[in-house]
Amino acid sequence: MSISFANALGIHEKALSYRSQRAEVLSNNIANADTPNYKARDLDFSAVMQAQNEKAEQGTFNLAVTNTKHIAAEGLGSEEGDLLYRVPFQPSIDQNTVDPQIEQARYAENTIQFQATFTLLDGKFKGLVNALRGE
Numbered sequence: 805m806s807i808s809f810a811n812a813l814g815i816h817e818k819a820l821s822y823r824s825q826r827a828e829v830l831s832n833n834i835a836n837a838d839t840p841n842y843k844a845r846d847l848d849f850s851a852v853m854q855a856q857n858e859k860a861e862q863g864t865f866n867l868a869v870t871n872t873k874h875i876a877a878e879g880l881g882s883e884e885g886d887l888l889y890r891v892p893f894q895p896s897i898d899q900n901t902v903d904p905q906i907e908q909a910r911y912a913e914n915t916i917q918f919q920a921t922f923t924l925l926d927g928k929f930k931g932l933v934n935a936l937r938g939e
Contacts, residue, residue, distance in 0.1 A: 844890035
């Protein structure tokens with residue numbers, strides 16, 4: 805009997821990946837707080853995870869092909885397509901939509917949620933190791 809990591813770890817593996825991607829996007833926003841015309845972006849984490857759940861429940865995406873020589877389409881959704889522009893609370897003269905305090909708060913919140921997801925994954929790995937040892 806083999807162990808399926810997808811079943812053992814659940815959605816937490818993908819959640820960790822998307823949390824790290826969101827941290828990168830938020831840090832880019834913070835770094836460009838003084839850049840004129842920079843538009844703040846964010847990843848709608850709940851929408852991305854809901855889409856991943858639906859994709860997992862429905863199985864793989866099947867594409868109708870008209871010729872057997874067509875290249876298989878994998879990963880139709882792009883990571884960049886999931887990024888949304890942030891609507892600013894106050895307009896700025898230089899058209900920059902980054903509010904550093906809000907970005908830092910969202911970055912801190914994302915870091916805490918990343919750590920919680922990592923802790924859940926760590927517990928699952930410890931459980932798998934204990935199962936393999938027969939404890």
